[in-house]
Amino acid sequence: MKDHIKKKLKLKVSAIKDGTVIDHINALSLFKVIKILGLDKIKNQITFGTNLDSAKLGRKAIIKVSDKFFKDDEIDKIALIAPHAKLNIIEDYEVVEKRIVEIPDVIHGIAKCFNPKCITNNEEISTCFQVISKEPVRLKCHYCEKITGQDQIKIK
Amino acid sequence: MKKKDLISITDYTKDEYLRIMELSREFEQNPNQDLLKGKVIASLFFEPSTRTRLSFETAISRLGGRIVGFSDVGSSSVSKGETLHDTIRMVSNYADLIVMRHPLEGSARYAAEISSVPVINAGDGANQHPTQTLLDMYSILKTQGTLDNINIFMVGDLKYGRTVHSLLMALSQFEKPVFNFIAPYELQMPEEYKIYLQEKGIRYFEHPEFNEIISEADIIYMTRVQKERFSDPIEYEKVRNVYILRNQMLKDTKPNLRILHPLPRVNEIHNDVDANDKAYYFEQARNGVFAREAIITHTMNLK
Numbered sequence: 329m330k331d332h333i334k335k336k337l338k339l340k341v342s343a344i345k346d347g348t349v350i351d352h353i354n355a356l357s358l359f360k361v362i363k364i365l366g367l368d369k370i371k372n373q374i375t376f377g378t379n380l381d382s383a384k385l386g387r388k389a390i391i392k393v394s395d396k397f398f399k400d401d402e403i404d405k406i407a408l409i410a411p412h413a414k415l416n417i418i419e420d421y422e423v424v425e426k427r428i429v430e431i432p433d434v435i436h437g438i439a440k441c442f443n444p445k446c447i448t449n450n451e452e453i454s455t456c457f458q459v460i461s462k463e464p465v466r467l468k469c470h471y472c473e474k475i476t477g478q479d480q481i482k483i484k
Numbered sequence: 485m486k487k488k489d490l491i492s493i494t495d496y497t498k499d500e501y502l503r504i505m506e507l508s509r510e511f512e513q514n515p516n517q518d519l520l521k522g523k524v525i526a527s528l529f530f531e532p533s534t535r536t537r538l539s540f541e542t543a544i545s546r547l548g549g550r551i552v553g554f555s556d557v558g559s560s561s562v563s564k565g566e567t568l569h570d571t572i573r574m575v576s577n578y579a580d581l582i583v584m585r586h587p588l589e590g591s592a593r594y595a596a597e598i599s600s601v602p603v604i605n606a607g608d609g610a611n612q613h614p615t616q617t618l619l620d621m622y623s624i625l626k627t628q629g630t631l632d633n634i635n636i637f638m639v640g641d642l643k644y645g646r647t648v649h650s651l652l653m654a655l656s657q658f659e660k661p662v663f664n665f666i667a668p669y670e671l672q673m674p675e676e677y678k679i680y681l682q683e684k685g686i687r688y689f690e691h692p693e694f695n696e697i698i699s700e701a702d703i704i705y706m707t708r709v710q711k712e713r714f715s716d717p718i719e720y721e722k723v724r725n726v727y728i729l730r731n732q733m734l735k736d737t738k739p740n741l742r743i744l745h746p747l748p749r750v751n752e753i754h755n756d757v758d759a760n761d762k763a764y765y766f767e768q769a770r771n772g773v774f775a776r777e778a779i780i781t782h783t784m785n786l787k
């Protein structure tokens with residue numbers, strides 16, 4: 329490969345020293361992911377790219393957050409909205425861990441129940457859902473027992 | 485010991501269903517037993533339901549318990565904006581058991597999580613009404629002698645009718661039930677229940693018309709078809725007189741057939757059925773007191 333092409337590629341995926349790379353986000357979900365993770369409110373260095381070619385997703389997005397390592401419940405939040413996301417944990421420019429995002433069997437908080445007559449939408453209560461299907465996502469409310477489908481999911 | 489709330493019909497195992505049936509029979513034979521002597525039961529009706537409230541309060545009175553509570557929110561602190569959370573926290577400090585009815589779905593499950601005393605759900609919106617199901621089951625057992633091999637026809641609003649959904653779940657725990665669904669197009673049995681039956685290998689049939697097909701029935705379970713369930717009022721007008729049970733339709737039905745209805749009815753069972761021996765809905769309501777005595781004593785570990 330010629331040197332200038334190599335350089336160009338390198339720029340496109342510019343490395344971070346320490347932190348987390350979230351790859352394979354559906355391009356349409358990028359800004360939701362940023363909001364859910366609160367990345368618009370932190371001071372860390374963040375770079376992102378979107379509308380990148382992806383064989384799997386068509387158009388994908390990628391987010392790189394320096395000096396940030398996500399906790400499990402934060403990852404749950406991503407799983408619900410970007411189920412194909414992959415996390416690379418970077419230490420000293422090396423990928424030290426890869427994590428596949430997986431939707432847990434039970435989801436606490438995060439999502440809203442779609443049922444307007446549900447107690448969780450009428451009183452200050454943390455939601456709880458049993459995940460009855462992961463693809464497409466179907467969430468059964470622990471309280472009203474109604475099922476929230478993939479396209480009805482709203483993040484709290 | 486973990487407290488035994490009854491929020492959803494699926495909270496009980498088959499053994500517990502059978503235990504409630506056995507206790508209901510005991511209470512029918514001997515309704516007045518002082519098992520709740522010295523106990524205070526909170527009866528919290530956040531929306532009015534005279535029928536269910538009277539049934540519960542009769543059951544509590546026959547067991548010798550005392551009742552505190554309210555029958556509509558107008559007269560309670562709830563109307564001053566108190567949260568369900570705070571009401572339940574307060575009441576569970578006073579009472580030994582809470583019976584509650586609330587218009588919001590999931591409210592009873594939430595109350596059970598907050599309450600230090602057991603909670604019995606007397607209806608949470610369109611979601612669950614498990615004591616109705618248990619009295620339906622007791623009515624089936626009493627009239628058929630068994631809960632196995634029941635051929636049941638469910639008629640009317642099968643989409644929103646919580647009683648038919650819960651009864652379907654409960655009867656599915658018994659041997660070889662056969663379900664027959666008769667409903668207008670807009671109010672058919674939801675897919676999730678049909679999938680549930682398929683997965684359990686339970687037979688069910690859907691019929692567009694309410695006719696001779698009922699000759700196979702052991703139980704006909706009628707429900708109300710409510711106008712407000714229809715998106716198109718013309719659709720309602722088309723079906724409002726189609727799903728009505730009349731006495732002449734019972735001509736060739738099985739001798740053991742009984743007709744159930746959770747009541748109140750509007751016009752879906754013609755008055756001329758009332759005199760037929762197969763009409764069982766008023767006795768069914770009476771069974772509710774025994775079933776609720778059974779549920780209360782089971783919940784409080786008194787028997």
Ligand SMILES: [Zn+2]
Pocket residue numbers: 441442443446447448469470471472473474590
């Ligand atoms: Zn809900």
